[in-house]
Amino acid sequence: xxxxxQQQFSEWIGKTQSASSTLTIAPMEGLAATLDRNNTxxxxxxxxxxxxxxxxxxxxxxQSELAEDGHPHRGDFLPPIPLPRxxxxxxxxxxxxxxxxxEAIERRSxxxxxxxxxxxxxxxxxxxxxxxxxxxxxxxxxxxHDIVYRDMPTGNISAQPPLxxxxxxxxxxxxxxxxxxxxxxxxxxxxxHRIHYDRAYAKDVESYPGLVVHGPLLATFLLxxxxxxxxxxxxxxxxxKAMKPVFDIESFQVCxxxxxxxxxxxxxxxDNAGNxxxxxxxxxxxx
Numbered sequence: 001x002x003x004x005x006q007q008q009f010s011e012w013i014g015k016t017q018s019a020s021s022t023l024t025i026a027p028m029e030g031l032a033a034t035l036d037r038n039n040t041x042x043x044x045x046x047x048x049x050x051x052x053x054x055x056x057x058x059x060x061x062x063q064s065e066l067a068e069d070g071h072p073h074r075g076d077f078l079p080p081i082p083l084p085r086x087x088x089x090x091x092x093x094x095x096x097x098x099x100x101x102x103e104a105i106e107r108r109s110x111x112x113x114x115x116x117x118x119x120x121x122x123x124x125x126x127x128x129x130x131x132x133x134x135x136x137x138x139x140x141x142x143x144x145h146d147i148v149y150r151d152m153p154t155g156n157i158s159a160q161p162p163l164x165x166x167x168x169x170x171x172x173x174x175x176x177x178x179x180x181x182x183x184x185x186x187x188x189x190x191x192x193h194r195i196h197y198d199r200a201y202a203k204d205v206e207s208y209p210g211l212v213v214h215g216p217l218l219a220t221f222l223l224x225x226x227x228x229x230x231x232x233x234x235x236x237x238x239x240x241k242a243m244k245p246v247f248d249i250e251s252f253q254v255c256x257x258x259x260x261x262x263x264x265x266x267x268x269x270x271d272n273a274g275n276x277x278x279x280x281x282x283x284x285x286x287x
Contacts, residue, residue, distance in 0.1 A: 070192035088215035122151035237283035
């Protein structure tokens with residue numbers, strides 16, 4: 001990308017988009033089944049589990065408005081960064097009040113920052129979108145969502161070697177992903193990104209070794225693990241960062257530690273080689 005590219009996208013900073021959604025039960029039942037939860041029954045008035053707001057505020061773009069990768073063409077709300085590969089790089093969330101099933105919720109999204117860099121793996125673009133979820137009484141949740149754009153890989157680029165996970169976990173579970181799991185999560189979130197369900201596209205076009213497991217699905221697995229071990233815990237904050245893609249060609253491990261004296265618990269995902277794929281921190285208001 002040219003040096004002046006960052007300046008050409010400056011008009012997108014501060015751009016806003018609003019959406020509304022009612023927290024209906026059907027998507028929750030679908031995600032609970034996809035996560036293999038024992039309890040898949042919900043009622044109006046229940047509290048929405050953390051991160052399950054990603055089931056709502058979907059963007060039903062017309063088929064004719066989609067790019068080759070399955071995402072809507074860029075240049076409407078998100079800037080038209082000319083890099084072909086796109087991933088959810090991470091998020092930082094503050095949980096202010098519970099989201100209640102059956103309630104109507106408003107989401108206001110703002111382009112917070114756009115940064116273009118040159119890394120060891122080529123050109124990179126980072127877009128941070130701030131989301132604020134509110135009901136009639138005020139703000140419920142604040143989220144900063146990081147999106148990364150990358151060049152296609154070439155044989156002349158030396159990628160950053162993966163980090164090894166060096167933390168001892170207190171609890172863990174193994175997940176074996178498959179195309180059905182990824183398809184179901186794509187369907188629930190109306191995510192048309194082909195790297196999650198089109199193996200030929202993922203391998204032949206974007207040069208991945210297999211189907212890519214969704215970053216938000218990995219983050220959801222982390223909080224599911226925490227909830228399994230601390231079912232009464234209340235979250236005040238959660239942040240995660242994707243370190244290395246996870247693919248459907250092998251199992252991965254979801255790991256966590258007990259909360260420390262300040263209520264912070266570390267969570268992470270490693271692949272079979274012990275490479276750190278995602279790191280996260282949960283802030284517990286109570287356990």
